[in-house]
Amino acid sequence: MTTYRDRMTEHELRAEIVRVSRLLWEKGFVAATDGNVSARLGSDRIIITPSGFSKGFIKPEHLIVTDMDGKLIPSYERGRRDLRPSSEMPLHLEAYRQRPDVQAVVHAHPPITVAFTIAGISLAQCVLPEVLVSLGSIQTTAYATPGTPEGAGVVRDLIRTHDALVLDHHGAVTVGKTVFDAYMKMEKVEHTAEITMAARQLGQVNLLPQEEVRKLVEKRRQALGLPATYESEFCALCGACGKGEDGSSDESPVANLDTDEIARLVTQAVVREMGTK
Numbered sequence: 380m381t382t383y384r385d386r387m388t389e390h391e392l393r394a395e396i397v398r399v400s401r402l403l404w405e406k407g408f409v410a411a412t413d414g415n416v417s418a419r420l421g422s423d424r425i426i427i428t429p430s431g432f433s434k435g436f437i438k439p440e441h442l443i444v445t446d447m448d449g450k451l452i453p454s455y456e457r458g459r460r461d462l463r464p465s466s467e468m469p470l471h472l473e474a475y476r477q478r479p480d481v482q483a484v485v486h487a488h489p490p491i492t493v494a495f496t497i498a499g500i501s502l503a504q505c506v507l508p509e510v511l512v513s514l515g516s517i518q519t520t521a522y523a524t525p526g527t528p529e530g531a532g533v534v535r536d537l538i539r540t541h542d543a544l545v546l547d548h549h550g551a552v553t554v555g556k557t558v559f560d561a562y563m564k565m566e567k568v569e570h571t572a573e574i575t576m577a578a579r580q581l582g583q584v585n586l587l588p589q590e591e592v593r594k595l596v597e598k599r600r601q602a603l604g605l606p607a608t609y610e611s612e613f614c615a616l617c618g619a620c621g622k623g624e625d626g627s628s629d630e631s632p633v634a635n636l637d638t639d640e641i642a643r644l645v646t647q648a649v650v651r652e653m654g655t656k
Contacts, residue, residue, distance in 0.1 A: 392418055392426060392558075393439035399485065399562045400428060404435030408487040408565060414550075415465035418483040418558050419475065423447055427471060429462040447472060466526035473531035474554050477539050483558040488550035489569035491576055496547050502571055505587045506578070510571055511595040512602070514543045516613060517568055522547040540605065540612070543568050 387395070396416050403409045403416070414434050417427035426444050428437060441462065444452045449468050465471070471484045495502055502517040510517065518537050523529035523546065534552060537544055543553045543564050551568050555561030578584045587595075593610060600609040 389420065389426075390439070392420065393442050395558045396426065396428065396442060397437055397439050399558045400434035400437050402562060403485070403487050403565070404433065406489075406566070406569075408489045408569065409434050410488070414485075414487040415467050415471070416483070416485050416558060416561075417465075417468075417471045419481075420444060424452060425471065425475065427464050427468060430465050431463070447475065467530060469528045470530035470534060470552060473535055474538050474552070477535060478554060480556070481554040483555050483561045484552065485555075485558070485561040485565050486550060486552045487565055489565065489572065491572040492545055492551050492569050493549065495572055495575070496545055496549070500575075502545060502568070502575060504575070504584060505592045505595075506575065506584055507571055508587065508591070508595055510567065511587075511592065512599050514564060514567060515541050515596075515599060517541075517543055517545060517571060519545040519547055523549070525549055540609070 396418060400414075400416050403414055408414065412431050412433055415428045416434070417425050420426045424444055424446055426442050428434065429441050429443050432441060443462055443464050445464055445468070446452060449464060449472055451464070465486075467486050470486060474481055474484045492502065496519055501519055503519070505511060505516070518541055520533040520537060523533045530546070533546070534544055538552075538554065542555065543551065545551050545568070551565060553561045553564035553568065555564055575584060586592075592614075596610050596613050599605070600607075
């Protein structure tokens with residue numbers, strides 16, 4: 380397997396991680412010591428940002444090298460004994476284990492994206508053609524306590540077929556062929572959240588026609604060499620439009636009502652519930 384390290388010197392790789400870390404900070408995708416960035420350094424090592432550093436001020440010499448179990452490489456420890464790998468290392472390592480093609484991982488807290496998870500609104504809806512082709516559906520994982528091995532568990536299955544995942548109440552993780560590739564996917568996730576939020580504020584989110592979704596999903600499948608079952612798995616996992624394989628809709632009747640009517644129905648339900656107590 381050709382690795383990222385085969386194409387770049389360690390010095391160049393450290394510089395790229397620092398560059399992307401600063402971009403995350405400048406874009407407001409991370410605050411304080413949030414976020415982490417890593418890349419493969421050979422087939423059995425990764426290089427990753429340390430815990431407790433602002434990504435806007437990190438330097439190449441601050442980056443830490445570990446094996447694929449997260450253990451520090453002794454030859455890299457000299458002069459860095461006070462530095463610890465990011466607490467989100469289990470999440471990064473899981474992405475590398477599940478995706479031999481992945482050469483870099485970016486984890487950040489883009490604010491609009493996080494707000495969507497707090498509001499309980501999925502970004503998996505099929506609304507932007509370029510997102511369906513470049514990222515697939517932007518799935519939200521189950522909740523995991525940040526900085527714990529739970530993070531690896533919630534991304535394990537989804538990361539196999541997705542390059543971008545939203546972490547419930549936490550942030551997002553993107554993977555790529557380079558550090559900058561993974562970073563650009565993070566930009567795309569937040570941009571999707573911003574556009575979706577604007578559409579909701581303007582009125583409603585109109586989904587792409589199902590036939591168009593099929594064409595875009597097939598385009599992604601062919602580009603990445605995904606199995607023939609990818610389309611059916613895509614729709615089954617997403618479910619954002621409420622449509623079954625035959626095109627029928629399982630959408631609740633409430634979805635077609637205006638805001639005032641929904642508010643009236645909710646109020647009636649609450650009053651009925653209170654009357655039974």
